[in-house]
Every structure is written in C-alpha cells, then in structure tokens.
Amino acid sequence: MESLAEVRARIDGVDDELVRLLAERQRLVRAAAAFKADEQAVRAPDRVEQVVALARRRATAAGLAPEVAEAVWRSMIAAFIDLELEEHATERPPGRAGRRPM
Template structure:
C-alpha cells in the first residue's frame, strides 16, 4: 500500500476497512447465534475460560500483524462483551421456545 497523500484519502481508506469489519462482524454474529443453540446454560454462554483463550490468541496475532496487543485486547473484549450479551438474549429465546408454557 502506498502512503496516503491527504487526510481525505486516509479517511476513505479507513471507511473501506470499516466496511470490511462490519461485514466480518455480521458473519461472526451469525456464528454466535448458531453457538447459542448448542449451549445448555448461561455459564456456557459466558465461558470465561474461552474468553481468555481468545484474548491470548488475539494478542499473539496482534504482535505478528504489527498491531499493539493492548489495542487488540481492548477491541476484542468490547466485541466479546457485546456478542455475549447478544448470545444471552438468543439463548434465553431458545430456552423459552423449547420449554412448555407455564400458563398454557
């Protein structure tokens, strides 16, 4: 990649990356929603050991890619928190749909 020659060009390149990130996050969301169907309870959704495994791997990938590991960790922790919240909602809906109604 050649160095951008203006702030407008920098912003245009960032906008393009943001578009790709949104596409990838939407793909990740679909997988998170699918994962909710395999988990038995909210502890499995929260999976703190898995979160730490992901963070460790992301920090290593960040170093390899030239990204500050602290930046990568902060972004991934925020993303994981948001996806856990989404997955908890999905999981609750699945559980509600699969259990017989109490007022039936």
C-alpha cells in the same frame, strides 16, 4: 497518501470490511449458541481468555498493539455474550436446557 480525505476514505473501506466480518462472526456466534445449554456455557470465561490471548498473539504478529487488540476483543466478546444471553432468554423458557428446536 495524498490527503486526509484519502486516508479517511481508506479507513472507511477498512471499516466496511470490519462490519462484514463482524456480521459473519455474529452468524457463527448464533450457530454456536444452539449448542450451549445455559448462561455459564454462554459466558465461558476460560474460552474468553483463550480467544483474547490468541488475539494478542495475532496482533503482535500483524504489527497491531496487543493492548489495542485485547481491548477491542474484550468489548466485542462482551457484546456478543449479551446478544447470546438475550437470545437464550427469548428462545428458551426458564428451566428448559439443551439445544434449541430447529
């Protein structure tokens, strides 16, 4: 790398790709939400731990500090859970479980 500006430009490129990937993940999270009947299904603590453990293993294999991967994944998952819960609250009247109408 020739300069700080070049490094920053490459970081910006990586960030662009991360945003694109996060948008795709959000679409998939919303699709999965249609199959979840209640808040417990959205929170899915066992699934969260499974996803975090997998992220740590993948991070290690890719040369990323697993602690960094875990922190990022836990934050990302929490944000998507909040989004799902908000959507559940607005799309399903209280006491109505099951799939959302299409």
